[in-house]
Amino acid sequence: MRISLDISTNPSDYAFFFDIRVRFAETDAMGVAHHSSYVAWLEASRVEFLRELGTPYPEIRAQGFDLAVLELFANYRRSAQFDDVVRVHTGISSFKAATFQMNYLLVVEGEVCALAATVHGVVDATGRATRAPSWMRELLAGA
């Protein structure tokens, strides 16, 4: 496994944040957000982060690349509830030739809700692993 589970709980260690409101459809019969819902929030925040960096994800796809998810980790600390606004602090924690890791700190009303990380591989349109093109390395390595 490539993933590092060393994830900061300090918001200032993250380059970006994105606020997401918990949908009722995302809750479960325990009365809180289902643990799989967080995975879509990480992705949504990632997509907004790329937009902020200047390269919206559809543009990356239009150039023939995808950022496949290779590994995923989440540590759930405090349940998010329906209608809560979850602030997803997001940043790139490491970048190599063909893979990179993103870390996430999820906060609800100032309390840590969850920590998470995803490892991504750059793939071409056929799903084959490939080196990141230089513009992507510049985009992500500096973020």
Place this chain on the structure above:
Amino acid sequence: MRISLDISTNPSDYAFFFDIRVRFAETDAMGVAHHSSYVAWLEASRVEFLRELGTPYPEIRAQGFDLAVLELFANYRRSAQFDDVVRVHTGISSFKAATFQMNYLLVVEGEVCALAATVHGVVDATGRATRAPSWMRELLAGA
């Protein structure tokens, strides 16, 4: 709209059924299956019905067709709970050159849980509406 809301509550009016167990991820904070979960169950049952008819959906896609959902209706009568087994009775209620309607009766332990219908359009690989090829007409018109 093309859809007919005249949906039978009699299981014997349906050609096929498929049993689906309600996942915990499909429940919501009201403690029952979320109403959007049923939509995926209809689809799963449709896919099994096509397999039963002899043409698995991936084969339809491999031949360059998709069955786009044009309309959807659901009438929720009695909540399905986590771990319930939902029997999805499924049948084709009408078939025209390029569209057809499927009806569904969802039953849990002998009680009607929901009625539903979907109207589909035959589309080519680019998503454009097209006439159903003869094998598909034979497949669906007789079902």
Place this chain on the structure above:
Amino acid sequence: MRISLDISTNPSDYAFFFDIRVRFAETDAMGVAHHSSYVAWLEASRVEFLRELGTPYPEIRAQGFDLAVLELFANYRRSAQFDDVVRVHTGISSFKAATFQMNYLLVVEGEVCALAATVHGVVDATGRATRAPSWMRELLAGA
């Protein structure tokens, strides 16, 4: 069935709108937003509409009520794509003692993407149908 399929395509017939960006998790292998994703968008827009009216949904639940979905209709006209911003025009089209209908017009870049409607029943905390309390009647009947 109680639902009326007479749904306006004119945005000015709706009291409210809410913008939702299509998540990658909401797409499917046809390359567009999966038809079940729309159901969660309708709900999210409904929740924001109630907030705008002055009674956030969690407050309705805290008062011992839920707005169960009894019927659902959707007419898909034009696929929404990943990263599209879907404007969900939302309004109440009829209100009776214990049930009401909401209509939705979904628009992407000025083009109609889908029409939809939901019929809701007011239920108490145990899920039993009940008359809407007077504050809810005032809230919804005038909206």
Place this chain on the structure above:
Amino acid sequence: MRISLDISTNPSDYAFFFDIRVRFAETDAMGVAHHSSYVAWLEASRVEFLRELGTPYPEIRAQGFDLAVLELFANYRRSAQFDDVVRVHTGISSFKAATFQMNYLLVVEGEVCALAATVHGVVDATGRATRAPSWMRELLAGA
């Protein structure tokens, strides 16, 4: 973090397996199963494993307990496709007083599709961490 990322790729190291067919709703615009879909599969397999052990999850909930997900890890190796049957090998890898880890090996047609692990905490009906009752310890420690 409590999770161990040491997850076996040998099916015979797992006590149980459960087969799940990939739904079209679970795919994404990359043409494969979305990485969040796997999370629901792990859960469904866990639920079937508990049933096999003799204590269906609804019974655990009826006794006032829930098995909250504290940590989640997934390593995606090979995409699952629409209509694939994913065999989810499932087992308990460690058990302590109030938490336990489950490991998963996901296989499609004999090829490793993904490895995963979840760490669970026993909680009471209010969501508070609690020691596992003796019947649960016996149930899970021996599995």
